[in-house]
Structures are given as C-alpha cells and as structure tokens.
Amino acid sequence: MNKVRRFATLERIECTGRGLIHGNPEDGGQGWTGWVGRTTLTVALLVSLPALPALYAQQPISRLKGRVVNDRGERLANVDMRAEAIFGSAAGPFAGQRVFTTQTNAKGEWNILGIAPGVWIFEAHAPGHLPEVVALPIRLLTASGPNAGGQVIIWDLVLKPAAAPADEARTTILRDAASAARAGRAAEVEAMLGRVPADADAEYLAGAGRVAMLVKRNDLARTLFTRALERDPSSYRAALGVASIFLLQRDFDSASRAFDAARNRTHDKDEQRFLSAAIGDLATIRVR
Numbered sequence: 001m002n003k004v005r006r007f008a009t010l011e012r013i014e015c016t017g018r019g020l021i022h023g024n025p026e027d028g029g030q031g032w033t034g035w036v037g038r039t040t041l042t043v044a045l046l047v048s049l050p051a052l053p054a055l056y057a058q059q060p061i062s063r064l065k066g067r068v069v070n071d072r073g074e075r076l077a078n079v080d081m082r083a084e085a086i087f088g089s090a091a092g093p094f095a096g097q098r099v100f101t102t103q104t105n106a107k108g109e110w111n112i113l114g115i116a117p118g119v120w121i122f123e124a125h126a127p128g129h130l131p132e133v134v135a136l137p138i139r140l141l142t143a144s145g146p147n148a149g150g151q152v153i154i155w156d157l158v159l160k161p162a163a164a165p166a167d168e169a170r171t172t173i174l175r176d177a178a179s180a181a182r183a184g185r186a187a188e189v190e191a192m193l194g195r196v197p198a199d200a201d202a203e204y205l206a207g208a209g210r211v212a213m214l215v216k217r218n219d220l221a222r223t224l225f226t227r228a229l230e231r232d233p234s235s236y237r238a239a240l241g242v243a244s245i246f247l248l249q250r251d252f253d254s255a256s257r258a259f260d261a262a263r264n265r266t267h268d269k270d271e272q273r274f275l276s277a278a279i280g281d282l283a284t285i286r287v288r
Contacts, residue, residue: 060142065111066157067270068104068124068132075108076161080125083112087119090141090285091250094118115153117142119247122157123214129161130207131178133214135244136274137281155277158270162207162237170197174207181214189215196224202232209241218245236265243278256282 068079081102088094096116104110117139124132138153164171177192189211196208209224222245228238243258256279263275 060117060139061113062115062139062153063111063113064115064138064153064157065109066159067108068110068126068159068161069108070129071160071163075104076126076129077104077106077108079104079108079110079161080123081110081112082123082125083115084121084123085116085118086121086135086248087250089117091119091252121213121244121248122159124159124161125178125182126161129163130174131181131210131214132159132161133210133244134159134240135213135247136278137247140281141284155273156270157274158268160271162203165204170200170204174204174211177208177211178214181211184215186215186217190217190220193220193224200231202228202235202238205231206235206237206241209238213241213244218248221245234265236262236271239265240275247282252282252285
C-alpha cells in the first residue's frame, strides 16, 4: 500500500443562493497521514499560517445543480434540499463548510455553490413523498493547490422522491420515522423502522432504508435495501441505496459495481448521467 499525504491550505467559501450561508472554516490542525489501497495521492488539510497569507491555497469548490421531480417527471417546487459532506478528498477527513441547505424553485430546480471534493449525502424532502437520499463521490481525488478555484460539474443531480404509500398505516410509520430523523432522534427512528411490515414491497423497504440513512444507521439501511432487492431484484432505488452504503463505508470497488447495477436498472438519462459520473470518479481512486 502507498501512503497518502495531505498538506496545508486555507479555504474561504462564499455561497450564494437561497438557504446558503457564508462559511469561513477554522484555521489550525495537523497534517494527516493515512492509507488508501494501492494509491498515491497528494491532497490538503488546514493549518494556521497567519504570517504568510500569500502561501494560502484555496480548496477547489464547485457549483452543483439539480432538479427534483416525481415519478411522472413533474417538477416539484419548495422541496427542502440538504447536502452534507461525510468525507473529504480521497475519502479522508473533511475541512470546510460541511452542510448546505436550500429549496427548489418554482421549476423544481436547485443549486449549491461550495461543494468541495469528497463524499457527500444529498437529501430531498418533498411533502407527500418519502425522503430521497443518495451518497455520491464529488471529484474525490481533486487536491487543493495554489491555482485551485471553482470547477464546473457538468452533470445535474436529478432526484425522484417516491410517493408516500397509499396505505395510511404504513405511510404513518415512514412519515413519523422521517420526522424523527430530521429532528435527530436516531433511537426513535430505529424503533419505528423495527415496525416495518414483513410483507412490505421493495419501494417501501427502499424508502425505509433512506430514512435510516438520515440518521447514519448504515447497517440498518443496508439490511433494508438488501431486503428490497430480494423482494424485487430490478429495483433501482434499492440498488442505488446499496451503492450509497458501500460508498459511505469507503468500499470503493463494491460501490462502483453497485452504482453500475443501479445504472442498469434505470432508463432515465439524467440518472444514468450522474451514476456514470460517480463510477468514473471511483475509477480514479481504484486505478491511480
């Protein structure tokens, strides 16, 4: 295995758009050394260099755009969006503004400026729908440097929250669990998801898995996604959930295969596009 070394930079992120805020990360910190497979990388962390501002390097940030639509392709307005960085460049510690929130506009569109390299979770919360949650790599091996600047992400992240089940009793379980998840009550979420019916279909199980992801209960989420695939091996949402969990566990090879499996389960060109981008991003960390 080859050693990964990270050097010091300072970043300052200016975020514009509804719900976005100005972030100025803390200075200070230590250099970090770790291991990533058979990979040799040079990336960056933060240190304090107050006397040498000219030596500060800016962490590259990107604007990510997307849309939220229902299963019929109709755009959904006023959907709460949330993006959270889980890992930084090379899937190591993240430095910078970690969480962004915004809403979709009347055309169902959203954008976030400030997405730095790493692994991110994206959430869409639409009234009358189950939460949509996906983890994706964003320029995973892009390093900071003196010439780093804003970069363009050429694909849009199009999310499709599933409609709430018609069965009111079953809807209540997932709706209440999702509300508890957004409030950070992880223990309540686990208890509620323990009441998922044994005969639940794949869509319901995949929705329950996404709720588990909201509170970082990844083992529970993986179990629910696996059950969903057993119920319906063709389920796109279940396959995408499995891929997200592998990525959050930093199992890049399995994540790449699972993203490919999800891509093969959808005919939507937008979904295929961002899944192809994820697979390409993971290929860089596997072969470099």
